[in-house]
Amino acid sequence: MSTAEKSIIADLSLAPEGRLKIDWVQAHMPVLNTIREQFEKEQPFKGLKVTIALHLEAKTAYLAKVVKAGGAEVTITGSNPLSTQDDVCAALVEDGITVFAKYNPSPKEFKELNIKALEWKPDLIIDDGGDLATILHSEHPEFGENLRGGAEETTTGIIRLKAMEKDGSLRYPMVAVNDAYCKHLFDNRYGTGQSVWDGINRTTNLVVAGKTVVVVGYGWCGKGVAMRAKGLGANVIVTEIDAIKAVEAYMDGFAVMPMIEAAKAGEFFVTVTGNRDVIRGEHYAVMKNGAIISNAGHFDVEANKLELAALSDSVRTVRRNIEEYKLKDGRSIYLLAEGRLVNLAAGDGHPAEIMDMTFALQAVALKYVNEHYQQIGHKVVNVPYELDERVARLKLESLGFGIDKLTDEQIAYLDSWKEAE
Numbered sequence: 177m178s179t180a181e182k183s184i185i186a187d188l189s190l191a192p193e194g195r196l197k198i199d200w201v202q203a204h205m206p207v208l209n210t211i212r213e214q215f216e217k218e219q220p221f222k223g224l225k226v227t228i229a230l231h232l233e234a235k236t237a238y239l240a241k242v243v244k245a246g247g248a249e250v251t252i253t254g255s256n257p258l259s260t261q262d263d264v265c266a267a268l269v270e271d272g273i274t275v276f277a278k279y280n281p282s283p284k285e286f287k288e289l290n291i292k293a294l295e296w297k298p299d300l301i302i303d304d305g306g307d308l309a310t311i312l313h314s315e316h317p318e319f320g321e322n323l324r325g326g327a328e329e330t331t332t333g334i335i336r337l338k339a340m341e342k343d344g345s346l347r348y349p350m351v352a353v354n355d356a357y358c359k360h361l362f363d364n365r366y367g368t369g370q371s372v373w374d375g376i377n378r379t380t381n382l383v384v385a386g387k388t389v390v391v392v393g394y395g396w397c398g399k400g401v402a403m404r405a406k407g408l409g410a411n412v413i414v415t416e417i418d419a420i421k422a423v424e425a426y427m428d429g430f431a432v433m434p435m436i437e438a439a440k441a442g443e444f445f446v447t448v449t450g451n452r453d454v455i456r457g458e459h460y461a462v463m464k465n466g467a468i469i470s471n472a473g474h475f476d477v478e479a480n481k482l483e484l485a486a487l488s489d490s491v492r493t494v495r496r497n498i499e500e501y502k503l504k505d506g507r508s509i510y511l512l513a514e515g516r517l518v519n520l521a522a523g524d525g526h527p528a529e530i531m532d533m534t535f536a537l538q539a540v541a542l543k544y545v546n547e548h549y550q551q552i553g554h555k556v557v558n559v560p561y562e563l564d565e566r567v568a569r570l571k572l573e574s575l576g577f578g579i580d581k582l583t584d585e586q587i588a589y590l591d592s593w594k595e596a597e
Protein backbone atom coordinates (compact mmCIF):
# COMPACT_ATOMS: atom_id res chain seq x y z
CA MET A 177 0.00 0.00 0.00
CA SER A 178 1.25 3.49 -0.79
CA THR A 179 1.54 6.10 1.97
CA ALA A 180 -1.40 7.91 0.36
CA GLU A 181 -3.55 4.79 0.72
CA LYS A 182 -2.48 4.19 4.32
CA SER A 183 -2.84 7.81 5.46
CA ILE A 184 -5.92 9.56 6.78
CA ILE A 185 -5.73 13.25 5.89
CA ALA A 186 -8.09 15.97 4.69
CA ASP A 187 -7.01 16.56 1.08
CA LEU A 188 -3.96 15.34 -0.85
CA SER A 189 -4.36 18.06 -3.47
CA LEU A 190 -3.19 20.66 -0.90
CA ALA A 191 0.37 19.27 -1.11
CA PRO A 192 1.95 22.10 -3.20
CA GLU A 193 1.01 24.72 -0.57
CA GLY A 194 2.35 22.50 2.21
CA ARG A 195 5.58 21.91 0.32
CA LEU A 196 6.22 25.66 0.09
CA LYS A 197 5.76 25.95 3.85
CA ILE A 198 8.20 23.09 4.51
CA ASP A 199 10.77 24.56 2.08
CA TRP A 200 10.56 27.91 3.89
CA VAL A 201 11.24 26.47 7.35
CA GLN A 202 13.96 24.14 6.05
CA ALA A 203 15.83 27.19 4.77
CA HIS A 204 15.78 28.54 8.35
CA MET A 205 16.76 25.36 10.19
CA PRO A 206 20.54 25.05 9.64
CA VAL A 207 21.20 22.91 12.73
CA LEU A 208 18.65 20.33 11.67
CA ASN A 209 20.06 20.47 8.13
CA THR A 210 23.49 19.45 9.48
CA ILE A 211 21.91 16.61 11.47
CA ARG A 212 19.97 15.46 8.40
CA GLU A 213 23.24 15.24 6.43
CA GLN A 214 24.79 13.12 9.20
CA PHE A 215 21.72 10.89 9.42
CA GLU A 216 21.76 10.38 5.65
CA LYS A 217 25.30 9.00 5.94
CA GLU A 218 24.98 7.06 9.21
CA GLN A 219 21.40 5.72 8.85
CA PRO A 220 20.86 5.46 12.65
CA PHE A 221 17.22 4.37 12.28
CA LYS A 222 17.64 1.93 9.42
CA GLY A 223 14.81 -0.60 9.41
CA LEU A 224 13.04 1.00 12.42
CA LYS A 225 9.48 2.26 12.68
CA VAL A 226 9.03 5.67 14.29
CA THR A 227 5.70 7.21 15.35
CA ILE A 228 5.67 10.96 15.92
CA ALA A 229 2.89 12.95 17.66
CA LEU A 230 3.59 16.67 17.47
CA HIS A 231 1.82 19.86 16.42
CA LEU A 232 1.64 18.99 12.77
CA GLU A 233 2.84 22.10 10.99
CA ALA A 234 5.83 22.74 8.72
CA LYS A 235 8.70 22.58 11.26
CA THR A 236 7.42 19.27 12.58
CA ALA A 237 7.08 18.02 9.02
CA TYR A 238 10.73 18.76 8.43
CA LEU A 239 11.71 16.85 11.60
CA ALA A 240 9.72 13.87 10.30
CA LYS A 241 11.65 14.09 7.02
CA VAL A 242 14.97 14.19 8.92
CA VAL A 243 14.06 11.07 10.90
CA LYS A 244 13.09 9.39 7.61
CA ALA A 245 16.42 10.48 6.10
CA GLY A 246 18.04 8.54 8.97
CA GLY A 247 16.55 5.33 7.59
CA ALA A 248 13.27 5.12 9.55
CA GLU A 249 9.80 4.44 8.30
CA VAL A 250 7.76 7.27 9.81
CA THR A 251 4.13 7.65 10.79
CA ILE A 252 2.93 10.95 12.17
CA THR A 253 -0.17 12.22 13.98
CA GLY A 254 -1.22 15.53 15.53
CA SER A 255 -0.85 16.57 19.16
CA ASN A 256 -3.72 19.04 19.19
CA PRO A 257 -6.92 19.08 17.11
CA LEU A 258 -6.47 22.69 16.04
CA SER A 259 -2.74 22.83 15.32
CA THR A 260 -2.66 20.41 12.37
CA GLN A 261 -2.21 22.06 8.97
CA ASP A 262 -3.89 20.05 6.21
CA ASP A 263 -1.60 21.26 3.42
CA VAL A 264 1.50 20.22 5.37
CA CYS A 265 -0.01 16.77 5.97
CA ALA A 266 -0.60 16.38 2.22
CA ALA A 267 3.00 17.32 1.36
CA LEU A 268 4.30 14.78 3.90
CA VAL A 269 2.20 12.00 2.41
CA GLU A 270 3.72 12.79 -1.01
CA ASP A 271 7.15 12.55 0.65
CA GLY A 272 6.47 8.97 1.76
CA ILE A 273 5.41 9.59 5.35
CA THR A 274 2.18 8.03 6.60
CA VAL A 275 -0.02 10.70 8.19
CA PHE A 276 -3.01 10.29 10.48
CA ALA A 277 -4.11 13.87 11.09
CA LYS A 278 -6.65 16.49 10.08
CA TYR A 279 -7.43 20.02 11.16
CA ASN A 280 -10.22 20.19 13.74
CA PRO A 281 -11.38 16.57 14.04
CA SER A 282 -13.92 15.74 16.75
CA PRO A 283 -12.30 14.71 20.08
CA LYS A 284 -13.22 11.07 19.28
CA GLU A 285 -11.70 11.21 15.79
CA PHE A 286 -8.58 12.96 17.14
CA LYS A 287 -8.02 10.09 19.58
CA GLU A 288 -8.67 7.49 16.86
CA LEU A 289 -6.05 9.14 14.62
CA ASN A 290 -3.51 9.02 17.46
CA ILE A 291 -4.31 5.34 18.01
CA LYS A 292 -4.02 4.57 14.28
CA ALA A 293 -0.48 5.97 14.31
CA LEU A 294 0.49 3.42 16.94
CA GLU A 295 -1.21 0.37 15.44
CA TRP A 296 1.89 -0.60 13.45
CA LYS A 297 3.78 -1.12 16.74
CA PRO A 298 6.63 1.40 16.47
CA ASP A 299 10.18 0.85 17.71
CA LEU A 300 10.57 4.49 18.73
CA ILE A 301 8.22 7.40 19.45
CA ILE A 302 8.36 11.16 19.68
CA ASP A 303 5.55 12.40 21.91
CA ASP A 304 4.23 15.83 22.89
CA GLY A 305 2.25 16.11 26.08
CA GLY A 306 2.23 12.36 26.71
CA ASP A 307 -0.77 11.44 24.53
CA LEU A 308 0.98 8.50 22.87
CA ALA A 309 2.36 7.42 26.24
CA THR A 310 -1.13 7.43 27.75
CA ILE A 311 -2.53 5.24 24.95
CA LEU A 312 0.42 2.86 25.19
CA HIS A 313 0.08 2.58 28.96
CA SER A 314 -3.67 2.29 29.27
CA GLU A 315 -5.89 1.51 26.31
CA HIS A 316 -3.47 -0.22 23.92
CA PRO A 317 -0.39 -1.64 25.65
CA GLU A 318 -0.16 -4.23 22.82
CA PHE A 319 0.98 -1.48 20.40
CA GLY A 320 4.03 -0.95 22.61
CA GLU A 321 5.41 -4.44 22.38
CA ASN A 322 8.31 -3.49 20.04
CA LEU A 323 8.94 -0.15 21.68
CA ARG A 324 12.55 0.67 22.59
CA GLY A 325 11.80 4.15 23.93
CA GLY A 326 11.30 7.68 22.82
CA ALA A 327 11.59 11.40 23.40
CA GLU A 328 9.04 13.76 25.00
CA GLU A 329 8.73 17.35 23.86
CA THR A 330 7.04 19.34 26.59
CA THR A 331 6.76 20.17 30.30
CA THR A 332 3.27 18.67 30.63
CA GLY A 333 4.32 15.36 29.02
CA ILE A 334 7.34 15.08 31.29
CA ILE A 335 5.16 15.65 34.38
CA ARG A 336 2.93 12.77 33.23
CA LEU A 337 5.87 10.47 32.44
CA LYS A 338 7.54 11.18 35.79
CA ALA A 339 4.27 10.28 37.53
CA MET A 340 4.32 6.94 35.62
CA GLU A 341 7.97 6.38 36.55
CA LYS A 342 7.21 7.13 40.21
CA ASP A 343 4.40 4.60 40.50
CA GLY A 344 6.41 1.99 38.58
CA SER A 345 4.15 1.90 35.52
CA LEU A 346 6.50 3.40 32.91
CA ARG A 347 7.20 0.65 30.38
CA TYR A 348 10.08 2.12 28.34
CA PRO A 349 12.74 4.84 28.57
CA MET A 350 11.86 8.40 27.58
CA VAL A 351 14.23 11.31 27.06
CA ALA A 352 12.96 14.59 28.54
CA VAL A 353 13.77 16.89 25.64
CA ASN A 354 12.00 19.82 27.31
CA ASP A 355 14.54 19.78 30.14
CA ALA A 356 17.54 20.26 27.83
CA TYR A 357 18.98 23.79 27.97
CA CYS A 358 18.68 24.24 24.21
CA LYS A 359 14.95 23.49 24.54
CA HIS A 360 13.42 25.36 27.45
CA LEU A 361 15.81 28.35 27.48
CA PHE A 362 14.93 29.22 23.90
CA ASP A 363 11.77 27.39 22.84
CA ASN A 364 9.67 27.89 25.98
CA ARG A 365 10.95 31.41 26.63
CA TYR A 366 11.68 33.09 23.29
CA GLY A 367 9.56 30.82 21.11
CA THR A 368 6.43 30.94 23.25
CA GLY A 369 7.05 34.60 24.08
CA GLN A 370 7.04 35.66 20.44
CA SER A 371 4.53 33.22 18.96
CA VAL A 372 1.87 33.71 21.65
CA TRP A 373 1.74 37.42 20.82
CA ASP A 374 1.80 36.64 17.12
CA GLY A 375 -1.22 34.35 17.66
CA ILE A 376 -3.12 36.86 19.81
CA ASN A 377 -2.34 39.80 17.53
CA ARG A 378 -3.25 38.14 14.27
CA THR A 379 -6.44 36.74 15.83
CA THR A 380 -7.72 39.87 17.58
CA ASN A 381 -6.05 42.64 15.55
CA LEU A 382 -6.29 44.83 18.66
CA VAL A 383 -3.73 47.09 20.28
CA VAL A 384 -1.69 45.80 23.23
CA ALA A 385 0.15 49.01 24.18
CA GLY A 386 -1.29 50.64 27.28
CA LYS A 387 -3.45 47.65 28.14
CA THR A 388 -3.15 45.38 31.16
CA VAL A 389 -1.96 41.88 30.40
CA VAL A 390 -2.20 39.19 33.07
CA VAL A 391 0.30 36.35 32.63
CA VAL A 392 -0.73 33.36 34.71
CA GLY A 393 2.39 31.34 35.59
CA TYR A 394 5.96 32.65 35.50
CA GLY A 395 7.77 29.52 34.37
CA TRP A 396 9.93 29.36 31.24
CA CYS A 397 7.01 30.12 28.92
CA GLY A 398 5.45 32.72 31.19
CA LYS A 399 8.71 34.68 31.37
CA GLY A 400 8.76 34.91 27.59
CA VAL A 401 5.09 35.89 27.32
CA ALA A 402 5.51 38.60 30.00
CA MET A 403 8.75 39.92 28.46
CA ARG A 404 7.16 40.30 25.02
CA ALA A 405 3.95 41.82 26.47
CA LYS A 406 6.13 44.47 28.09
CA GLY A 407 7.87 45.01 24.74
CA LEU A 408 4.49 45.64 23.12
CA GLY A 409 3.83 48.36 25.70
CA ALA A 410 1.47 46.53 28.03
CA ASN A 411 1.24 46.89 31.81
CA VAL A 412 2.00 43.36 32.92
CA ILE A 413 0.68 41.56 35.98
CA VAL A 414 2.00 38.12 36.88
CA THR A 415 0.16 35.59 39.04
CA GLU A 416 1.98 32.64 40.60
CA ILE A 417 1.68 29.96 43.26
CA ASP A 418 5.48 29.65 43.69
CA ALA A 419 7.02 32.27 45.98
CA ILE A 420 10.45 32.20 44.28
CA LYS A 421 8.98 32.68 40.80
CA ALA A 422 6.81 35.48 42.19
CA VAL A 423 9.88 37.31 43.56
CA GLU A 424 11.62 36.77 40.21
CA ALA A 425 8.66 38.31 38.36
CA TYR A 426 8.68 41.27 40.76
CA MET A 427 12.44 41.79 40.26
CA ASP A 428 11.90 41.58 36.49
CA GLY A 429 9.64 44.61 36.88
CA PHE A 430 6.17 43.08 36.87
CA ALA A 431 3.29 43.57 39.31
CA VAL A 432 2.50 40.38 41.22
CA MET A 433 -0.84 39.65 42.88
CA PRO A 434 -3.35 36.84 43.42
CA MET A 435 -5.55 35.94 40.47
CA ILE A 436 -8.71 37.20 42.15
CA GLU A 437 -7.22 40.73 42.12
CA ALA A 438 -5.57 40.42 38.71
CA ALA A 439 -8.89 39.23 37.26
CA LYS A 440 -10.42 42.66 37.97
CA ALA A 441 -7.60 44.53 36.22
CA GLY A 442 -6.78 42.45 33.14
CA GLU A 443 -7.75 43.19 29.57
CA PHE A 444 -5.74 40.31 28.09
CA PHE A 445 -5.12 37.08 30.03
CA VAL A 446 -2.58 34.44 29.02
CA THR A 447 -2.52 31.20 31.02
CA VAL A 448 0.70 29.20 30.81
CA THR A 449 0.95 26.99 33.88
CA GLY A 450 0.45 23.38 32.77
CA ASN A 451 -2.21 23.34 35.51
CA ARG A 452 -6.01 23.29 35.40
CA ASP A 453 -8.69 25.85 36.38
CA VAL A 454 -6.21 28.67 36.93
CA ILE A 455 -9.00 30.94 35.66
CA ARG A 456 -12.42 29.82 36.94
CA GLY A 457 -15.89 30.96 37.94
CA GLU A 458 -14.87 33.31 40.77
CA HIS A 459 -12.45 35.06 38.38
CA TYR A 460 -14.91 35.39 35.47
CA ALA A 461 -17.33 36.90 37.96
CA VAL A 462 -15.11 39.98 38.50
CA MET A 463 -13.57 40.42 35.03
CA LYS A 464 -14.01 43.54 32.95
CA ASN A 465 -16.44 43.57 30.07
CA GLY A 466 -14.46 42.63 26.94
CA ALA A 467 -11.68 40.70 28.68
CA ILE A 468 -9.79 38.44 26.25
CA ILE A 469 -8.58 35.07 27.52
CA SER A 470 -6.03 32.89 25.80
CA ASN A 471 -4.01 29.88 26.81
CA ALA A 472 -0.47 28.80 25.93
CA GLY A 473 -0.27 25.79 28.26
CA HIS A 474 -0.42 22.34 26.73
CA PHE A 475 -4.05 21.43 27.44
CA ASP A 476 -7.28 23.41 27.12
CA VAL A 477 -8.04 23.06 30.83
CA GLU A 478 -6.28 26.15 32.20
CA ALA A 479 -9.32 28.42 31.80
CA ASN A 480 -12.34 26.45 32.97
CA LYS A 481 -14.62 26.51 29.91
CA LEU A 482 -17.54 24.73 31.58
CA GLU A 483 -17.75 27.35 34.33
CA LEU A 484 -17.55 30.14 31.74
CA ALA A 485 -20.35 28.53 29.74
CA ALA A 486 -22.43 28.12 32.90
CA LEU A 487 -22.20 31.86 33.59
CA SER A 488 -23.21 32.68 30.02
CA ASP A 489 -26.48 33.05 28.18
CA SER A 490 -24.97 32.42 24.75
CA VAL A 491 -21.73 31.72 22.91
CA ARG A 492 -21.01 32.84 19.36
CA THR A 493 -17.99 32.95 17.08
CA VAL A 494 -17.30 36.61 16.39
CA ARG A 495 -14.12 36.19 14.37
CA ARG A 496 -12.03 33.19 13.36
CA ASN A 497 -10.72 31.66 16.61
CA ILE A 498 -12.61 34.09 18.86
CA GLU A 499 -15.68 33.01 20.82
CA GLU A 500 -17.74 35.57 22.64
CA TYR A 501 -19.32 34.33 25.87
CA LYS A 502 -22.26 36.62 26.60
CA LEU A 503 -22.63 36.54 30.37
CA LYS A 504 -26.01 36.61 32.08
CA ASP A 505 -25.13 40.02 33.59
CA GLY A 506 -24.52 41.49 30.11
CA ARG A 507 -20.71 41.42 30.04
CA SER A 508 -18.79 39.74 27.20
CA ILE A 509 -15.71 37.59 27.76
CA TYR A 510 -13.77 36.44 24.71
CA LEU A 511 -11.95 33.11 24.55
CA LEU A 512 -9.33 32.57 21.84
CA ALA A 513 -8.88 29.26 20.01
CA GLU A 514 -11.26 27.42 22.35
CA GLY A 515 -8.68 27.75 25.11
CA ARG A 516 -6.14 25.65 23.20
CA LEU A 517 -2.51 26.73 22.73
CA VAL A 518 -3.08 30.11 21.11
CA ASN A 519 0.27 30.21 19.32
CA LEU A 520 -0.38 26.92 17.55
CA ALA A 521 -4.15 26.79 17.23
CA ALA A 522 -4.39 30.42 16.07
CA GLY A 523 -0.89 30.81 14.61
CA ASP A 524 2.01 28.92 13.11
CA GLY A 525 3.77 28.07 16.38
CA HIS A 526 7.32 29.01 17.25
CA PRO A 527 9.69 30.62 14.75
CA ALA A 528 11.65 28.15 12.62
CA GLU A 529 15.03 29.24 14.06
CA ILE A 530 13.81 28.29 17.54
CA MET A 531 12.38 24.93 16.49
CA ASP A 532 15.68 24.29 14.70
CA MET A 533 17.30 23.72 18.09
CA THR A 534 14.32 21.96 19.68
CA PHE A 535 13.93 19.50 16.82
CA ALA A 536 17.69 19.00 16.52
CA LEU A 537 17.48 17.87 20.15
CA GLN A 538 14.54 15.60 19.31
CA ALA A 539 16.55 14.01 16.50
CA VAL A 540 19.68 13.42 18.58
CA ALA A 541 17.63 12.31 21.61
CA LEU A 542 15.87 9.70 19.47
CA LYS A 543 19.22 8.40 18.22
CA TYR A 544 20.51 8.38 21.81
CA VAL A 545 17.57 6.41 23.21
CA ASN A 546 17.82 3.92 20.35
CA GLU A 547 21.49 3.32 21.14
CA HIS A 548 21.08 3.16 24.95
CA TYR A 549 17.56 1.93 25.68
CA GLN A 550 18.74 -1.28 27.32
CA GLN A 551 21.07 0.52 29.75
CA ILE A 552 18.54 3.27 30.56
CA GLY A 553 15.68 0.99 31.61
CA HIS A 554 12.17 2.23 32.31
CA LYS A 555 13.13 5.76 33.26
CA VAL A 556 12.75 9.38 32.26
CA VAL A 557 16.26 10.67 31.52
CA ASN A 558 17.72 14.01 30.47
CA VAL A 559 19.36 14.69 27.14
CA PRO A 560 23.08 14.12 27.89
CA TYR A 561 24.87 17.46 28.33
CA GLU A 562 27.30 16.76 25.43
CA LEU A 563 24.36 16.46 23.01
CA ASP A 564 22.74 19.63 24.38
CA GLU A 565 26.04 21.48 24.00
CA ARG A 566 26.57 20.10 20.51
CA VAL A 567 23.25 21.60 19.42
CA ALA A 568 24.33 24.97 20.87
CA ARG A 569 27.67 24.76 19.04
CA LEU A 570 25.96 23.95 15.74
CA LYS A 571 23.68 26.92 16.36
CA LEU A 572 26.67 29.21 16.97
CA GLU A 573 28.31 27.89 13.81
CA SER A 574 25.17 28.63 11.82
CA LEU A 575 25.13 32.15 13.25
CA GLY A 576 28.73 32.59 12.12
CA PHE A 577 30.41 33.43 15.40
CA GLY A 578 32.58 31.55 17.85
CA ILE A 579 33.34 31.66 21.57
CA ASP A 580 36.53 31.42 23.64
CA LYS A 581 38.23 28.24 24.77
CA LEU A 582 39.67 27.64 28.22
CA THR A 583 43.50 27.78 28.31
CA ASP A 584 45.35 24.90 30.03
CA GLU A 585 46.11 27.25 32.93
CA GLN A 586 42.44 28.14 33.29
CA ILE A 587 41.44 24.47 33.27
CA ALA A 588 43.99 23.77 36.02
CA TYR A 589 42.82 26.83 37.99
CA LEU A 590 39.16 25.87 37.80
CA ASP A 591 39.96 22.25 38.74
CA SER A 592 42.05 23.04 41.79
CA TRP A 593 41.16 24.43 45.20
CA LYS A 594 44.85 25.09 45.97
CA GLU A 595 45.37 27.70 43.25
CA ALA A 596 42.90 30.15 44.74
CA GLU A 597 45.51 32.72 45.89
Ligand SMILES: NC(=O)c1ccc[n+]([C@@H]2O[C@H](COP(=O)([O-])OP(=O)(O)OC[C@H]3O[C@@H](n4cnc5c(N)ncnc54)[C@H](O)[C@@H]3O)[C@@H](O)[C@H]2O)c1
Nearest residue numbers: 330331332393395396397416417418449450451472473474
Ligand atom coordinates in the same frame (compact mmCIF):
# COMPACT_ATOMS: atom_id res chain seq x y z
N1 LIG B 1 2.54 27.12 23.76
C1 LIG B 1 3.67 26.49 23.51
O1 LIG B 1 4.17 26.50 22.39
C2 LIG B 1 4.38 25.80 24.61
C3 LIG B 1 5.77 25.61 24.55
C4 LIG B 1 6.39 24.98 25.62
C5 LIG B 1 5.64 24.53 26.71
N2 LIG B 1 4.28 24.70 26.70
C6 LIG B 1 3.41 24.27 27.82
O2 LIG B 1 3.23 25.42 28.67
C7 LIG B 1 3.01 25.01 30.02
C8 LIG B 1 4.04 25.70 30.93
O3 LIG B 1 5.35 25.27 30.55
P1 LIG B 1 6.65 25.88 31.27
O4 LIG B 1 7.80 25.22 30.61
O5 LIG B 1 6.57 27.35 31.36
O6 LIG B 1 6.44 25.23 32.72
P2 LIG B 1 7.10 25.70 34.10
O7 LIG B 1 6.95 24.53 35.01
O8 LIG B 1 8.45 26.30 33.85
O9 LIG B 1 6.13 26.90 34.56
C9 LIG B 1 4.81 26.75 34.99
C10 LIG B 1 4.57 27.81 36.06
O10 LIG B 1 3.19 27.87 36.38
C11 LIG B 1 3.08 28.09 37.78
N3 LIG B 1 1.73 27.70 38.22
C12 LIG B 1 1.22 26.47 38.44
N4 LIG B 1 -0.06 26.55 38.86
C13 LIG B 1 -0.36 27.87 38.90
C14 LIG B 1 -1.52 28.61 39.26
N5 LIG B 1 -2.64 28.01 39.71
N6 LIG B 1 -1.47 29.97 39.19
C15 LIG B 1 -0.36 30.61 38.79
N7 LIG B 1 0.79 29.96 38.45
C16 LIG B 1 0.78 28.61 38.51
C17 LIG B 1 4.20 27.24 38.36
O11 LIG B 1 4.53 27.66 39.68
C18 LIG B 1 5.33 27.51 37.37
O12 LIG B 1 6.13 28.61 37.73
C19 LIG B 1 3.09 23.48 29.98
O13 LIG B 1 1.81 22.96 29.81
C20 LIG B 1 3.94 23.20 28.74
O14 LIG B 1 3.74 21.90 28.27
C21 LIG B 1 3.64 25.34 25.70
